[in-house]
Amino acid sequence: MDDAFIADAQQILSADNSLVPEFWQKKYKDEAGRNWDKFYNRNSTNFFKDRNWTDREFEELRPGHTFSEQNPVLLEIGCGVGNFVWPILKRNPDISVYACDFSPRAVDFVKANELYSEDRCRAFVCDITKDRLADTIPPHSVDIVSAIYVFSALPPEKQADAVSNILEILKPGGRILFRDYGIYDLAQLRFKSGHKLENNLYVRQDGTLSYYFSTERLRELFVQHGGLVELENEYVVKRLVNVKREIDSDRVFTQAKFQAPIDTAAIESAMTSTTI
Numbered sequence: 371m372d373d374a375f376i377a378d379a380q381q382i383l384s385a386d387n388s389l390v391p392e393f394w395q396k397k398y399k400d401e402a403g404r405n406w407d408k409f410y411n412r413n414s415t416n417f418f419k420d421r422n423w424t425d426r427e428f429e430e431l432r433p434g435h436t437f438s439e440q441n442p443v444l445l446e447i448g449c450g451v452g453n454f455v456w457p458i459l460k461r462n463p464d465i466s467v468y469a470c471d472f473s474p475r476a477v478d479f480v481k482a483n484e485l486y487s488e489d490r491c492r493a494f495v496c497d498i499t500k501d502r503l504a505d506t507i508p509p510h511s512v513d514i515v516s517a518i519y520v521f522s523a524l525p526p527e528k529q530a531d532a533v534s535n536i537l538e539i540l541k542p543g544g545r546i547l548f549r550d551y552g553i554y555d556l557a558q559l560r561f562k563s564g565h566k567l568e569n570n571l572y573v574r575q576d577g578t579l580s581y582y583f584s585t586e587r588l589r590e591l592f593v594q595h596g597g598l599v600e601l602e603n604e605y606v607v608k609r610l611v612n613v614k615r616e617i618d619s620d621r622v623f624t625q626a627k628f629q630a631p632i633d634t635a636a637i638e639s640a641m642t643s644t645t646i
């Protein structure tokens with residue numbers, strides 16, 4: 371992102387000073403699960419496309435990438451209807467997958483998919499901000515956790531709880547693969563007044579939340595709070611050019627990889643009650 375782009379974006383964002391009232395903020399946060407469940411009731415499996423790009427971006431997902439003697443185990447948090455999971459299961463015969471979401475309807479869609487088979491995939495309902503992953507998955511047994519457009523759905527004050535929860539099931543040396551919306555993304559700049567809860571946090575028309583990440587915020591969550599090692603943390607900018615209307619605009623994403631320390635004791639001690 372160049373300086374001129376950032377300056378323009380900041381000017382647009384600074385014009386929106388009105389915040390959603392406290393009562394409604396609480397309601398959107400309390401009813402997040404219900405609103406996502408309604409989303410899947412309306413859209414069934416038709417909203418998101420299969421994410422066929424993930425093994426191009428993350429080498430850890432390719433066949434032959436080994437973490438240890440055993441075949442890799444992956445957990446996809448906020449799996450929705452499985453658009454991340456299916457291409458990986460098809461393309462990487464070595465991997466087995468846990469997939470969770472707090473929308474029971476989404477998890478039912480995953481289980482109903484013809485590619486779902488309990489020998490390689492296990493889907494379950496879990497709110498990653500409050501239900502312990504370690505109640506379903508053995509502690510420190512997962513090589514890869516994928517967080518693909520899910521942290522943006524969490525209120526910022528609950529994001530650190532989700533990181534701590536993941537750390538309980540991640541293996542020493544295991545990796546978190548992260549992709550989500552970045553600050554100054556076109557969608558952030560397009561929110562009309564009346565949708566902002568706080569800086570970088572908005573509510574969509576359907577009541578779901580959308581947080582826009584800076585690379586600094588990711589570092590705060592995963593390195594400072596989680597004690598993980600940062601392997602990659604960057605903005606991915608995609609320019610959209612509408613020739614007819616002569617409009618240039620940018621989709622901005624954050625893409626990152628973090629690694630758990632090799633020593634389990636270091637992970638445990640990183641899981642302090644840091645509030646960020």
Ligand SMILES: C[S@@+](CC[C@H](N)C(=O)[O-])C[C@H]1O[C@@H](n2cnc3c(N)ncnc32)[C@H](O)[C@@H]1O
Binds near residue numbers: 453
């Ligand atoms: C934008 S969708 C992404 C789905 C999937 N990761 C993909 O790449 O297609 C975000 C998903 O996160 C889920 N989600 C939001 N907050 C959650 C939470 N606290 N615990 C578990 N899942 C959550 C939503 O139900 C939704 O399915």
